[in-house]
Amino acid sequence: MKKIILMVLFANLLNASDISQRKVECKNNNAKSCFSVGLELVTGKNAEDQELKALGLDYIRKACIYGDDKACDWQGENYFKDTHYKASIPFLDKSCKRKIKSACEALGTIYRDGLDVRQNDVISREYYESACELKSGNSCINVSLIYRGGFGVKKNREKEKLYYKKACDNGIKVGCSNYTKMDNKDRGIAEPSIWEKIKGVFN
Numbered sequence: 664m665k666k667i668i669l670m671v672l673f674a675n676l677l678n679a680s681d682i683s684q685r686k687v688e689c690k691n692n693n694a695k696s697c698f699s700v701g702l703e704l705v706t707g708k709n710a711e712d713q714e715l716k717a718l719g720l721d722y723i724r725k726a727c728i729y730g731d732d733k734a735c736d737w738q739g740e741n742y743f744k745d746t747h748y749k750a751s752i753p754f755l756d757k758s759c760k761r762k763i764k765s766a767c768e769a770l771g772t773i774y775r776d777g778l779d780v781r782q783n784d785v786i787s788r789e790y791y792e793s794a795c796e797l798k799s800g801n802s803c804i805n806v807s808l809i810y811r812g813g814f815g816v817k818k819n820r821e822k823e824k825l826y827y828k829k830a831c832d833n834g835i836k837v838g839c840s841n842y843t844k845m846d847n848k849d850r851g852i853a854e855p856s857i858w859e860k861i862k863g864v865f866n
Contacts, residue, residue, distance in 0.1 A: 689722060694729035697722045701734070705741075727754070736763055743769045749779035759793060767794035768802055775805070784815025795826065800833030807841070820845070 682703065688696035703709065704719025720741070726734035739754025752773065758766035771791035774783045788809045794802035807826040810819045824845045830838025847853075 689725060692729050694726045694731035694734065697729060698726035698731045698734040698737075701726060702737075732757075732761060736761075736766065739766060740769075743773075746778075748773050752780070759790065762797055764794055764797040764799050767791070767797060768799050771802060771805060784809060788815060795829055795833075798833050800830045800835035800838060803827070803830035803833060804835055804838055807838070824849075 682700060685696040685700045689700060701719045701722030704715045704722065709715045709719065723734050723738055727738050735754050736758045739751045739758055742748070742751030743755065752770065755766040755770050755773075759770055767790050771787050771794060772778070773780060774787035774790065776782065788806060791802040791805045791809070795806055803826045807823045807830065808814075810816060810823040810826065812818070824842060827838045827842035827845065831842050
């Protein structure tokens with residue numbers, strides 16, 4: 664038992680020494696060290712201590728300033744989850760430009776719903792289109808709805824149909840069903856009646 668206690672104490676001392684070293688490196692503008700220390704302070708049990716969490720966020724912000732893209736991604740996502748939408752925008756925008764799908768999705772939602780910003784359908788569509796191209800099926804659906812309703816754009820049936828197809832290709836069932844309905848109508852194929860659908864279940 665004594666050996667186990669000594670081993671744990673030794674490990675803790677090594678960890679404390681390692682953190683101290685990384686803090687020194689962070690002061691010398693080492694982005695990776697800043698991010699590493701920051702993550703340690705905002706995850707696990709440390710996340711329950713608001714002072715430690717706040718300190719960790721400061722380290723992550725420094726890491727982002729010093730050029731660590733992952734730290735910037737984390738910062739934007741964290742602000743968004745904590746509903747600090749306006750603060751999240753510059754970080755999410757950089758991430759979206761680096762083709763981080765979730766960042767583009769979040770920005771589309773922020774501008775669609777006017778979360779801490781003036782609601783803007785045009786900007787929302789642009790971000791959702793970017794996310795759709797990065798294989799976000801739900802974002803493809805959102806673009807379809809924008810073209811269907813003419814939100815910030817002229818109504819465009821062809822683009823509505825196109826984005827339903829993209830949503831379908833990315834595994835969204837409602838995208839498949841909506842695309843099929845529109846395609847059948849374009850080809851003159853009548854939709855089955857409710858009675859025919861019911862009979863089909865029992866055949």
